[in-house]
Amino acid sequence: MTDKFDDDIPAIVGWHKDSYPFVCVLMLSDTETSIGTETLLKKGNGEIIGTPNPSKGKAVVLQGGLINHLAPKPLGFTERITAVTSYRAKNPMTKDCSVLRSVKPEVNFGSNFNTFYPDWVNYRMKLVAEKCELIKNEIEKEANEGKTFRKEDWMQSLKDLENYVATTWKEMVVTNEEYARAL
Structure with a gap:
């Protein structure tokens, strides 16, 4: 795929980068009869690739703070429930690129x-x-x-x-x- 098709991908969560360097996305939904439950990643050249199609209980770890990614709306499926946990490198001297872009309370209603x-x-x-x-x-x-x-x-x-x-x-x-x- 190329950049011109970005907006044509139906998504539960559109193109974004996470606030934290690493994320682990755990699939909680039963995905046996669905198509499109993988997380899509946009490479530096604009090419879009998918992570392996996750099944219930499987997880994928992404550099979510650095790579644009999207949670597509699955076909033949009414839900896409995941649990996302954020991480940073253990070594405190490793650059921590955490930001608040998607989690600031003032722009994320319901946060305190x-x-x-x-x-x-x-x-x-x-x-x-x-x-x-x-x-x-x-x-x-x-x-x-x-x-x-x-x-x-x-x-x-x-x-x-x-x-x-x-x-x-x-x-x-x-x-x-x-x-x-x-x-």
């Missing part, structure tokens, strides 16, 4: 920002603390081993940390465009 935002900030600050501890420990280790201080490397690590904290609060800003889409 008094619960959501504290969880978001706590999640991010826990990672900041882990990153700081790793940086501190590595600098101490290198100093104890008599190694030359890697000024440029450590400056970049601190810049990355600063950008991560800035991204945390910037993701909480709701633009006029986001409000308009929510209405």
Whole structure:
């Protein structure tokens, strides 16, 4: 398929990227008599491919935060019920590209920002603390081993940390465009 057919695909959830780096999509519906229950992925060249057609109890893990994907409306089927769980890399120094694009309470009616935002900030600050501890420990280790201080490397690590904290609060800003889409 090519990009010009994107809008012709009937979907339960249209083309999107998830807010978190990795997602696990577990099929809860019985799909034996249906066609089109796979998740469709859009490759960089615009080609659309499908994940293996999932059966009940089977799951697929996607880089949902990086790859445009769609949940098509199945044929011969009245439902497509899935459970989606989000993940990030275990290593706190691995880039965390989590964003709030699809889950901001102000644009996702029914969400409570008094619960959501504290969880978001706590999640991010826990990672900041882990990153700081790793940086501190590595600098101490290198100093104890008599190694030359890697000024440029450590400056970049601190810049990355600063950008991560800035991204945390910037993701909480709701633009006029986001409000308009929510209405």
